[in-house]
Amino acid sequence: MLHIKCPHCGMRSQNEFSYGGDASVKRPELNKEISDEEWDNFVYNRKSLRGKHLELWQHLSGCRQWIKVERDTATHEIFNTYKADEEIT
Amino acid sequence: MSQKFRLENGGLINRDKKLSFKFNGKSYYGYEGDTLASALIANGVHLVGRSFKYHRPRGFFGAGVDEPYAVVQLYRNNETEPNIKATEQELFEGLEAKSVNCWPSVNFDIGAINNFLKIFLPAGFYYKTFMWPKSFWYRVYEPFIRKAAGLGVASTKHDKERYEHKYEYCDLLIAGSGPSGLASAYAAAKNGARVILAEDKPRFGGSLLTSDVNIGNQSGEDWANSIISELKEMPNVIVKNRSQVFGYYDHNMLVMSEKVSDHLPKTKKHHPKQRLWYIRAKEVLISSGSIERPLVFGNNDTPGVMLSSAAKEYLKVYGVLVGKNPLVFTNNDSGYETAIEFKKNGVNPIILDSRVNPQSEIIDEAINLGIKIKFSHVVVAAQGYKKVSSADIAKISDDKKQLGTIENIKCDCICVSGFWTPTIHLASQSGNKTKFKEEIDAFVPGTSKQKETTLGAANGIFTLEETLKSSFTAGQDLSKKITNKDNKISFPNVVEKISSQHDKFWCVPLPKGKSYKRFLDFQNDVAVSDIEIALKEGYRSIEHVKRYTTLGMATDQGKTSNLNGLQLVSDIENKVVPAVGHTTFRPPYTPISIGAIVGREVGKHSKPTRKSPMHSWHEKNNAIFVDAGVWLRPRYYKQGSETLFEASKREAKNVRTNVGVCDVTTLGKIDIKGPDAAELLNRVYTNAWLKLPVGKARYGVMLREDGIVMDDGTTTRISENHYHMTTTTAQAANVLSHLEYYLQLVWPELNVNVVSTTEQWAGAAIAGPKSRKLLEKLFPNNDVSNEGLPFMGYMESDLFGVKARIFRISFSGELAYEVNVESNNGQFMWEKIIELGQEFQVQPYGTEALSTLRIEMGHVAGSELDGRTISYDTSLEGLISKKKDFIGKRSLNREAFTSSDRQKIVGVVPLDKKTSIPEGSHLVKDAQAPLPNKKLGHISASCWSVEHDNPFSLAILKDGKNMIGEKLFVMSPLKNKVIPVEIVSSHYVDPKGERVRS
Secondary structure, X not given: OOEEEEOOOEEEEHHHOEEEXXXXXXXOOOOOOOOHHHHHHHHOOOOOOOOEEEEEEEOOOOOOOEEEEEXXXXXXXXXXXXXXXXXXX | OOOOOEOOOOOOOEEEEEEEEEEOOEEEEEEXXXXXXXXXXXXXXXOOEEOOOOOOEEOOOOOOOOOOXXXXXXXXXXXXXXXXXXXXXXXXXXXXXXXXXXXXXXXXXXXXXXXHOHHHOOOOHHHHHOOOOOOHXXXXXXXXXXXXXXXXXXXXXXXXXXXXXXXXXXXXXXXXXXXXXXXXXXXXXXXXXXEXXXXXOOOOOHHHHOOOOEEOOEEHXXXXXXXXXXXXXXXXXEEEOOEEEXXXXXXXXXXXXXXXXXOOOOOOOOOOOEEEEEEEEEXXXXXXXXXXXXXXXXXXXXXXXXXXXXXXXXXXXXXXXXXXXXXXXXXXXXXXXXXXXXXXXXXXXXXXXXXXXXXXXXXXHHHHOOOEEEEXXXXXXXXXXXXXXXXXXXXXXXXXXXXXXXXXXXXXXXXXXXXXXXXOXXXXXXXXXXXXXXXXXXXXXXXXXXXXXXXXXXXXXXXXHHHHHHHHHHHHHHHHHHHOOOOOOXXXXXXXXXXXXXXXXXXXXXXXXXXXXXXXXXXXXXXXXXXXXXXXXXXXXXXXXXXXXXXXXXXXXXXXXXXXXXXXXXXXXXOOHHHHOOOOOOOOOOOOOHHHHHOOOOHHHHOOOEOOOOHHHHHHOOEEEEEEOOEEEEEEEOOOOOOHHHHHHHHHHHHHHOOEEEEOOOOEEEEEEOOOHHHHHHHHEOOOXXXXXXXXXXXXXXXXXXXXXXXXXXXXXXXXXXXXXXXXXXXXXXXXXXXXXXXXXXXXXXXXXXXXXXXXXXXXXXXXXXXXXXXHHHOOOXXXXXXXXXOOEEEEEEEOOEEEEEXXXXXXXXXXXXXXXXXXXXXXXXXXXXXXXXXXXXXXXXXXXXXXXXXXXXXXXXXXXXXXXXXXXXXXXXXXXXOOOXXXXXXXXXXXXXXXXXXEEEEEEEOOOOOOOOOOOEEEOOOOOOOOOXXXXXXXXXXXXXXXXXXXXXXXXXXXHXXXXXXXXXXXXXXXXXXXXXXXXXXXXXXXXXXXXX
């Protein structure tokens, strides 16, 4: 079970969180004309990275905040966690 | 019966407490502190089971977790448990156990014929033989193999025992209480660190209980006892025996199984049988010790052949002799320690040492004691069927390839020592890449992967002094980093005997003309010849060899067999062991009961039970409940001997003719506040929301980004910047997360807050033509007329002193209202509605009637919004705004979503107007068509229409728009039904929707 540092609450067990997928995906702006390909890429297409991955988690059974977690998908090492609006360095 | 093999004195057992037990129906005695194994050996019982494949007799091989043979079926307090290791099970008064894998009895086992057919049962035999004919597999082969193979039998009864889970945090978790565990725990505890020290056996001390050593001015055992007593007194230390740390998981989380009550005849009141600990440790010290390796020779599986360390443990801990005429076969000094213990207890052992001319302190001691030693000698084969009766021995050449003349000597046990294998399982599970250490012919942990440090014998360190020194230092240094304290402990003086180098010899060659089975894996009957065949057949990867031959795959997971298997593969392949590599160590280290894994989450406790504030009223009024997610909802209220069908029809009919009341508390409710609340709703729902006036409700549908309908419900504008959203019961949690996702990540500029209020409000739906009259009684001071409170209207009111919200919304399709009060007033509201509704024939209705009402109205619910349908399919496309963008809109122009024969919701009526249509049935054009018969759609929901008094169903049907009036067939192979039906509109009752507006 992973141990995730919620930037709002501190170290918590994985079972308080739910996984939210790739955090680098940006939703296209509303009312913007975009190609089918762009839309498909947003809705369906994801890279399945091995290694460092920036991903979303929600602290569901805690502060309910969505956070960003930088995790190695192969080793589960967590390098850093960020608030939803935090600049990622 | 006397315990013929029990010594007069000695051992750590309590001789004042005699315990009686039964094995295979026969009564025996043992002492408190015995294991089942030690008590049986004390009684001279060595035949305890039959082997997995050849059904060869099985005795005891070890004295602990590594035991491959002695697994038994245990009976305790009217329960039974399979595959318990007799070497781990502590004796208690009244214990009963039976052998497994033998029929009709352990003494006479018909399956043993396999032993004589063994040349026909080589590696991969089952794979090769039972391939054809194909139909024979499940009818003949599989049942036969199942009966012949396998170990104990699992109970099919409900397990009444309690199992608990516990979560714990600590600075240092120390797995194993041998010398390294005790030293590191002591040093860390003195520095104030929070320490958990776990020992899988009942007694602490590990090898100190059986070694002839001194620490300070105490014996090893006394030193262990004094350290443990001191640790137990310290408030920062948790000391646990009977507790196996069996798994090392991510981020330094370890799981430990504590056997709280297995050693007692009966679990004490309020105690669990077992407890599973989830431990998050800052640092982990692995002090799991090492396991002695067997030597491989002919018939080395005969009862009476056992590890020399086990023989020593039976002597020193239990005061039991494994034999009175022992032969010790060793390639290192450990065998000598066992021989010396025998000698000290008046038994004359013979030592066979494969080494040419070893010299050490302990060998000198054995010589001085007059023990007979034969150097350069090996056991070629054990003789005897159910118990060792003699051994064929021979001199072996220096290159270990040639055997001299074979000589037979009498003996009643053969104690083998092939040196030591560090127990590296936990380190390996943590991700540590192990390395091969030439000096000890075994793997040891490499660089730490997580926060783990391996100590002592588990790290390949076999001298006590070095073990204690490095362990004190590790405990001190690691704790210092955490607590910033540095309590210096003076290092005790250690007295031990220094061993000479072991022999890199492990497998005795076959003498000319002999074909003895030489076993590597004792539980799964894998012999040297099986590995040879597997390699000849082209298996190379050790993982493949393992699976083909089942080497190391039994309940003992190859604790004694893995390394010898690797040595053999590397010998044949002419590689070095590290090039062959080892198979993966996976948790659990030892078998864990399913009960412990499940814990308290069984039956009703497997999920929380949520009840509405009106629950007790429902109970008192004969409600039959149904699970709706985690909620319990009344399905119907039984009157007299009514069936579900009769009751739901009555309740639904009463709504259509009079007035009914339904508990809708479970509906998801989300409070939405903020200046941008309307904008959020406008983006979330498919229809327009910016112009909804205060005091009005609106129905909305929300999509996922892929265009599929996610949920529906009404949202009401309570005040300028305040909305009350409702969701379906099932989707409540997902919708909240969905809103939070968009507010926090996608559109953080929106100034809106959302919070779940599902449990804050109790809800009652009042539905039926007489509902307004009832409402007038409930709220006499309000104008609830069609003008004062029109359809989709909202007002706040006062229900006899209780704050109430009234929504004019309808799921039943009748004139209807929903009243919400704060949860603690729910029961009051409900009772008032029932009381004042008497004159209008009010009746409560449950979910079954609720379904009937919505189905015949063609209102969609979860069975239509099933994660596969879009707005068009459920006839909700009228709610799609063309003017604005919203979540999922861009997906709606996908080709499949816009095809002209897209599926759509329809109504289905059986032609005979009698036959009920099973939900989930398929709709087909031709009932006689050959299979696979093309499916046109499926029945999503079925009811008995109370309005038309005949069955009615909803279906999602291909090209449903153009199918009204068509005749099709409903097919349910599951219920064996074929029903001719007519397709009608999904709005079976009040298609114009006049009633809700009346």
